[in-house]
Amino acid sequence: MFETIYKWLDERLGLDGLLAPFKHKTVPKHKLSYWYFFGGITLFLFLIQVLTGILLLLYYKPGASEAFESVQYIVTRVQFGWLIRSIHSWSANLMIFTAFAHMFSVLFLKAYRKPRELTWVTGMLLLFLVMGFGFSGYLLPWNQLAFFATTVGTQMAGEVPLIGHPILIFLRGGPEVTGATLTRFFGFHVAVLPGLVFVLIAIHLFFVQRQGMSVPPKLEKEWTENPSLRKEMKFFPNFALREMMAWYVAIGALGVLAALFPWDLGVKADPFGAAAAGIKPEWYFLFMYQTLKLIPAHVWIIDGEVLGILGCGVAGLFWTLLPFFGSDRQGRTRSWMTGLGIFVLVYVIVFTVYGYVAK
Amino acid sequence: MSRNNLQRFRRTAFGGILLLAACLSFAQAPNTCLDCHSALPEPLGVTQDKFAQDIHAQKGLTCASCHGGDPTSMDMTVAMSKAKGWKGKIDRKQVPALCGSCHSDPNFMKQYNPSLRTDQLTEYHTSMHGKQLAAGNTKVAVCTDCHSVHDIRPPSDMHSTVYPLNVAKTCSKCHADADYMKQFGIPTNQYANYTTSVHYEALTKGGDLSAPTCVTCHGNHGATPPGVDKVQNVCATCHVFQAQMYGKSTHFKVFQDKGLPGCVVCHTNHAIHPPSDVMLSTGTGGVCMTCHKPGDRCDVARGNILGSLTKLDQTIGSAEQILHLAESSGMEVSSALLAQDQARDALTKARVTIHTFQPGLVDSDIQTGMKIANANYKAGQDAMVERNHRRIGLGICLIAIAFAMFGLWLLIKKIEA
Amino acid sequence: MSGENAIQPQPVRRGIVGLFLGGGLLATFASFVYPVLRYFVPPPVADLGLDEVVAAKVGELKPNSSTIFRFGSKPGLLILDADGQTYHALSASCTHLGCTVQYKGDAKEIWCPCHNGVYNLNGANVSGPPPRPLQKFSVHVRGDQVFVSRNSEG
Numbered sequence: 001m002f003e004t005i006y007k008w009l010d011e012r013l014g015l016d017g018l019l020a021p022f023k024h025k026t027v028p029k030h031k032l033s034y035w036y037f038f039g040g041i042t043l044f045l046f047l048i049q050v051l052t053g054i055l056l057l058l059y060y061k062p063g064a065s066e067a068f069e070s071v072q073y074i075v076t077r078v079q080f081g082w083l084i085r086s087i088h089s090w091s092a093n094l095m096i097f098t099a100f101a102h103m104f105s106v107l108f109l110k111a112y113r114k115p116r117e118l119t120w121v122t123g124m125l126l127l128f129l130v131m132g133f134g135f136s137g138y139l140l141p142w143n144q145l146a147f148f149a150t151t152v153g154t155q156m157a158g159e160v161p162l163i164g165h166p167i168l169i170f171l172r173g174g175p176e177v178t179g180a181t182l183t184r185f186f187g188f189h190v191a192v193l194p195g196l197v198f199v200l201i202a203i204h205l206f207f208v209q210r211q212g213m214s215v216p217p218k219l220e221k222e223w224t225e226n227p228s229l230r231k232e233m234k235f236f237p238n239f240a241l242r243e244m245m246a247w248y249v250a251i252g253a254l255g256v257l258a259a260l261f262p263w264d265l266g267v268k269a270d271p272f273g274a275a276a277a278g279i280k281p282e283w284y285f286l287f288m289y290q291t292l293k294l295i296p297a298h299v300w301i302i303d304g305e306v307l308g309i310l311g312c313g314v315a316g317l318f319w320t321l322l323p324f325f326g327s328d329r330q331g332r333t334r335s336w337m338t339g340l341g342i343f344v345l346v347y348v349i350v351f352t353v354y355g356y357v358a359k
Numbered sequence: 360m361s362r363n364n365l366q367r368f369r370r371t372a373f374g375g376i377l378l379l380a381a382c383l384s385f386a387q388a389p390n391t392c393l394d395c396h397s398a399l400p401e402p403l404g405v406t407q408d409k410f411a412q413d414i415h416a417q418k419g420l421t422c423a424s425c426h427g428g429d430p431t432s433m434d435m436t437v438a439m440s441k442a443k444g445w446k447g448k449i450d451r452k453q454v455p456a457l458c459g460s461c462h463s464d465p466n467f468m469k470q471y472n473p474s475l476r477t478d479q480l481t482e483y484h485t486s487m488h489g490k491q492l493a494a495g496n497t498k499v500a501v502c503t504d505c506h507s508v509h510d511i512r513p514p515s516d517m518h519s520t521v522y523p524l525n526v527a528k529t530c531s532k533c534h535a536d537a538d539y540m541k542q543f544g545i546p547t548n549q550y551a552n553y554t555t556s557v558h559y560e561a562l563t564k565g566g567d568l569s570a571p572t573c574v575t576c577h578g579n580h581g582a583t584p585p586g587v588d589k590v591q592n593v594c595a596t597c598h599v600f601q602a603q604m605y606g607k608s609t610h611f612k613v614f615q616d617k618g619l620p621g622c623v624v625c626h627t628n629h630a631i632h633p634p635s636d637v638m639l640s641t642g643t644g645g646v647c648m649t650c651h652k653p654g655d656r657c658d659v660a661r662g663n664i665l666g667s668l669t670k671l672d673q674t675i676g677s678a679e680q681i682l683h684l685a686e687s688s689g690m691e692v693s694s695a696l697l698a699q700d701q702a703r704d705a706l707t708k709a710r711v712t713i714h715t716f717q718p719g720l721v722d723s724d725i726q727t728g729m730k731i732a733n734a735n736y737k738a739g740q741d742a743m744v745e746r747n748h749r750r751i752g753l754g755i756c757l758i759a760i761a762f763a764m765f766g767l768w769l770l771i772k773k774i775e776a
Numbered sequence: 777m778s779g780e781n782a783i784q785p786q787p788v789r790r791g792i793v794g795l796f797l798g799g800g801l802l803a804t805f806a807s808f809v810y811p812v813l814r815y816f817v818p819p820p821v822a823d824l825g826l827d828e829v830v831a832a833k834v835g836e837l838k839p840n841s842s843t844i845f846r847f848g849s850k851p852g853l854l855i856l857d858a859d860g861q862t863y864h865a866l867s868a869s870c871t872h873l874g875c876t877v878q879y880k881g882d883a884k885e886i887w888c889p890c891h892n893g894v895y896n897l898n899g900a901n902v903s904g905p906p907p908r909p910l911q912k913f914s915v916h917v918r919g920d921q922v923f924v925s926r927n928s929e930g
Contacts, residue, residue, distance in 0.1 A: 055812065055815055058815075058816070075689040076686070076689055076690065076691040076693075077691060077819040077821055078815060078818075078819055079811075079814040079815055079817060079819065080811035080812075080814050080815045081689075081815065082688075082689035082749075083749075083811055084811070084812075084815055085689075086689075237774060238771065238774065238775065241767050241770060241771050242767075242771065244767055245764050245767050245768065248760050248763055248764050248767075248804070249764075251760070251808075252756075252757055252760045255753050255756050255757065256753060256757070259749045259750055259752070259753040260750070260753075262688045262689050262746070264687050264688070265686070265687045265689070266687070561907070565907060566907070567907030567908075569907065570907070597891075597904070597905055598891070599891070599892045599904075600891065600892060693846060693849075694846065696849065697844075697846045697849075697851055700850075700851055700869075700874075700876050701876060703874075703875075704875045704876050704889075704890065707873065707875055707890045708889065708890060711890065711891070755807065756804070756807045759800060759803035759804045759806075759807050760800070760804055761800075762796055762799055762800030762803060762804075763796070763797065763799075763800025763801050763803070763804045764800070765796045765800065766793060766794075766795070766796030766797025766798070766799070766800045766801070767797060767800075769792065769793040769796055769797065770793050770797055773793055
């Protein structure tokens with residue numbers, strides 16, 4: 001039956017021509033091939049987010065007086081609402097984790113080298129947008145934790161010199177976090193960010209399809225010298241089937257997390273109530289947050305927090321433009337980047353854990 | 360201007376000035392007393408501003424209405440002449456009679472405020488202050504001590520010395536002054552105690568103007584402490600159920616016979632704090648053991664009552680916990696949470712029933728509450744079980760996934776063979 | 777695929793693969809689609825927001841009687857007058873210490889059994905310890921449902 005449909009479309013659209021490149025797409029086979037899955041898993045989790053997000057949109061009400069109650073309604077009254085909501089929350093966290101893993105794996109496999117610099121840049125932009133998704137989505141249930149985490153987070157954005165205050169007003173929809181902030185974040189979360197991300201994903205995937213998969217430098221050298229050593233598998237159907245297995249693992253994990261560790265409702269946000277002691281941002285911001293806490297109040301004449309935020313900004317910019325800092329020379333250049341990569345990875349892990357256990 | 364016109368102008372101007380003067384003088388009752396007395400120092404000084412606040416001034420009375428004399432004359436000897444009825448400073452002993460000369464006359468008061476009472480003087484004569492004054496002691500309160508003088512405001516006015524929020528402070532002017540009260544031999548800690556009480560809090564923080572202040576229990580014009588055997592009648596005006604139960608209990612007759620002041624024995628009179636289950640304990644804050652002996656049947660009853668109250672309180676607490684846990688993991692437990700209110704109502708009711716001093720009666724209220732609280736707890740448990748049932752659904756889904764993955768693996772193996 | 781050495785029990789293999797794969801795919805697809813389809817069906821209790829609830833159905837209450845309903849997290853009191861037409865809805869939490877009040881049909885007043893507080897049908901505290909009136913709600917009958925709503929600023 002599928003063949004009949006295919007033939008019918010092919011006569012009209014020339015499907016054979018369109019799908020030809022995909023039929024020839026290959027994936028290098030080597031010890032570290034498993035890392036190639038992470039990009040696809042991140043994409044899959046994003047699709048889960050879009051789907052569960054659309055479902056939540058059917059019942060969610062953005063607005064300070066209704067948001068919390070509507071989430072409560074979804075979770076307690078709507079059939080399988082608890083499942084959709086918990087999957088959405090867990091998948092968000094998992095996606096950010098796999099996005100980071102994908103980024104670090106690309107770093108250590110050195111897939112960012114020429115000619116793939118733009119793929120790295122679009123990927124970094126996607127990472128920032130995904131964290132923006134996390135930050136904006138976190139506020140939407142309008143509970144105490146989210147309210148104060150948003151207050152702290154936007155406060156930090158406001159500390160950037162010169163442009164900080166306009167940024168803070170823009171983010172908050174006013175000088176304070178209010179219902180206006182909620183409405184605005186909702187707009188970012190369901191319209192602005194999805195639009196940007198879709199475009200960037202399209203570009204990112206186009207680059208990947210056009211350039212094919214990268215191979216670590218040492219292996220690349222070996223295979224160039226001795227082409228018979230080159231091992232590849234076809235994307236369709238071999239790699240695709242394996243990717244499907246990985247996706248099934250992901251959805252199984254999501255189901256387990258949603259059923260065994262349902263996401264909390266929290267307490268409805270009370271702007272005039274006192275913040276609970278020890279409010280922390282979500283785990284994916286913890287390493288930055290903890291770093292900022294450690295910077296002394298004043299470094300020379302510069303305010304410590306401002307320095308920290310600027311530092312984060314500069315670090316982010318540097319990391320996005322990483323491919324342009326290496327030369328084509330092999331050897332030494334590569335090792336300093338590897339060293340830096342290991343340092344950053346360890347730093348992020350250590351400071352995330354530190355931020356988690358610190359009071 | 361021509362001569363004729365000038366004359367006309369002068370006549371018109373003069374007439375206008377006369378008219379203006381007449382109007383000005385009719386605006387209020389002439390009160391020339393204040394012309395001099397507003398400039399005098401205390402105690403002869405009364406400013407125009409101060410007197411303007413007085414309800415009597417606003418109703419058209421003048422200084423002469425109480426002090427006599429002629430308020431229209433600018434001549435001191437005329438204004439303050441005995442022939443014109445001038446009384447001068449009113450002697451303290453004469454104050455009640457003076458005020459009463461109007462305020463006890465219903466026909467007179469009707470023209471100003473028909474709904475004002477006119478029995479204040481009669482009541483005053485029955486009060487401790489009135490009786491002492493009649494016996495010649497002027498150190499007691501007369502009308503002006505509480506209501507102020509020259510700027511008397513109605514009790515409904517927030518700034519009045521007898522506005523409900525201000526009454527206790529007014530009484531404390533004498534009653535908290537240990538030196539002043541020395542000759543009377545009564546305590547002077549009432550105000551200090553009262554400010555720690557739940558009634559004071561209801562009045563000042565809760566904004567409940569009907570909460571008791573000094574005059575609520577002691578009366579205002581007929582101020583006298585209620586007799587030792589009448590205390591619970593006073594409390595009973597608001598605390599109806601407790602008084603009824605107490606009246607039928609064993610304690611009522613015993614306290615009466617021993618001349619003990621009823622409710623005050625356990626709850627004190629001025630420093631009435633919100634009651635708590637601690638009052639039933641044997642440690643600090645416990646009241647039963649001030650009379651009863653450890654081990655006697657009353658102590659046993661006390662222990663029973665405290666035990667049941669604590670049990671219900673704890674059951675309600677655990678139900679609340681598990682219901683909130685269920686709710687925050689997404690279970691629908693709103694009707695059980697609502698029923699928690701009923702359990703709490705039963706606990707409140709049981710705490711009132713303490714005043715029967717019969718553990719059996721307290722227990723029956725407790726049992727009503729326990730049934731509800733236990734049902735709520737069970738609802739919470741059921742919700743948690745239901746939550747765990749999701750694991751069955753999850754299990755089925757995981758099996759299906761395992762199947763699919765196995766199938767995929769087989770397919771991969773097949774096409775790569 | 778290499779080789780012509782495929783004189784293996786292909787049909788059987790294909791059968792097992794087909795069984796697991798097809799069955800697994802179908803089962804997983806069904807277990808994903810089923811909750812989503814159920815999710816689409818709106819629950820019987822409509823989410824009217826914070827400010828409105830269905831307190832009862834028309835005909836549930838007898839004239840000159842009352843019922844307690846849930847409004848948010850607090851109880852509400854719905855009273856049907858003796859004329860069988862007029863509804864009153866008020867907060868059922870006594871303003872004194874929070875006990876749940878009752879409607880007394882004989883005296884046509886609202887009574888709190890904890891400390892003998894009394895309110896009239898407008899919610900005004902008429903006797904006993906309650907310091908403030910009960911909050912009054914609006915009642916609208918739509919179809920066969922009695923809606924109770926309260927005014928509140930967003």
